[in-house]
Structure formats: structure tokens, C-alpha cells
Amino acid sequence: MASEELTVERPGGRRTNPALSFLKELVFVVVGAIIVSSLLRAFVGQMFIIPSASMENTLLIGDRVVVQKITDFHRGDVVVFKDPADWLGDEPSEDPTPVDRLLEFIGIPTASSPGHLIKRVIGMPGDTVVCCDDSGRVTVNGKALDETSYLYTSPSGEQVAPSEVRFTVVVPRNRIFVMGDHRDLSADSRCHLADLSQQGRGQTAFVPISDVVGPAFAIASPFDRAKRLRVPATFADVPSPTEPAPERGEIKPAGVSCV
Secondary structure, three states: OOOOOOOEEOOOOOEEOHHHHHHHHHHHHHHHHHHHHHHHHHHOEEEEEOOOOOOOOOOOOOOEEEEEOOOOOOOOOEEEEEOOOOOOOOOOOOOOOHHHHHHHHOOOOOOOOOOEEEEEEEEOOOOEEEEOOOOOOEEEOOEEOOOOOOOOEOOOOOEOOOOOOOEEEEOOOOEEEEEOOOHHHOOOHHHHOOOOOOOOOOHHHOEEHHHEEEEEEEEEEOHHHOEEOOOOHHHHHOOOOOOOOOOOOEEEOOOOOOO
16 A cells, blocks of 8 residues: 655645654754854854863863853963964964864864964063062062962973073053963963064064953863863962053063073
């Protein structure tokens, strides 16, 4: 016996196909979810995959972090920002596949997501950041930072020094000074204090605030590492700068760098 497709009779004599109705509803749901996810990604939050060891042990390679876009950031926050001045150089990246593009569009990070870095904010506009005091600590506006809670510690228990690079900088207006938590493996602001650019020598060490995507709010995965990221307590005691932020960053000694 031949089988026939069932239909549903609607008032007024119109008949509809249940399978077709389900497919239409499914399309509406999927499209709606993509639109909502895209809006959240554009205006509220976004996830990024950690690509390097520069923020160990706070963040490990492969961690997925949630970045907020609707809140301000402060000293001590971990922030994601666009590559300010070719810091990444010719670092190779994977060509995104169509699936990668779709996932990135709806806010799911992939290994091909290029052009962003993640570091900790050490100096805000007007701050004087110095390495180091007599005890080898970084100071901000004269206050020594106790960085033991987040600086990289090896499996043997040895913690990296706050910095092997000696410098004094005053952070210019609308810019920030950033450093990684694994100071030995982080090509951060310290390593660009001698870079040449149209802005002037060393000015690309200071990240434009306009390039900051936002502060990292939490580790979302892997699940055994999921946690909220908070500003270390030591930053609460840093005083505000006593002078307005200069138009250009001040760097001493001239030419200091990681190499």
C-alpha cells in the first residue's frame, strides 16, 4: 500500500505540511539565535582563545576567556586589545575556513582569530611606572606592587622576576602600559620602548585605549579551569598620578628595550 503524507486542515480549508512548518520555525530560531549572538558579541562580550604562554600561570594556552565590552577597565585588569603597532610582526596564523568564519561571526573563537593580544594593565594615563625599586619590585606612582599572586611560577616553585628590563616611563594621554604575567616570555610594552615609528621612538609601547576590546571577565573553558578573573589586591593601594597625562610618553633611559 502506498503511503501518503499527512497534512493538517486549517480553518478556512487551507492545508499545511507539518514538516515544512517545522523547518520554517527551525530556520527562524537559528537565524534569531545568530542575530542575538552577533549583537551580544558586538556590544556586550566576546570570547578569545589564549594563543601563547605570555600570561601564564593566570592564563594557559588554549584557555577561552570572556571579554566584557560594556565596562571600563582599571590598573590590574587583564585586557584584550588589537595589535597596536605590528607587535605580532609576521607571526603566522591559520587561514580561516568557512566554518571558522561562521563561528567567529556568532562569537565563538577559533584558532585562526588573528590580530589581538592579551596583557595586564600596569599603567593608566599619567601613571609613572618604574622598574625597579631596591627590592626589585615594579612601582606605579611611587607605590611598589606585590605581584607574587600572579607572576609566573615554575613547577619547581621558582617565580620570575618582575622585570629584567630597567625603565622609567610616564604613560601618555589615552594610552596604557601593559605587561604579561610570564615576564620572561612576554613581548609587552617593555619590549617596544625603543621601536621607531612616525609617532616617535618608543611611543608604540603605549597601547591606545581605543584599541582595547575590554577586560577579561572570566575563563570559560576548559571547565576545570573556569573561574572569575579579578584585579589583584595590590593595585587598590596605587595612588592617582599627581600630574596630568602628557601628550607623548616619557621614557628613560632612551633606547631601553628587551634586547
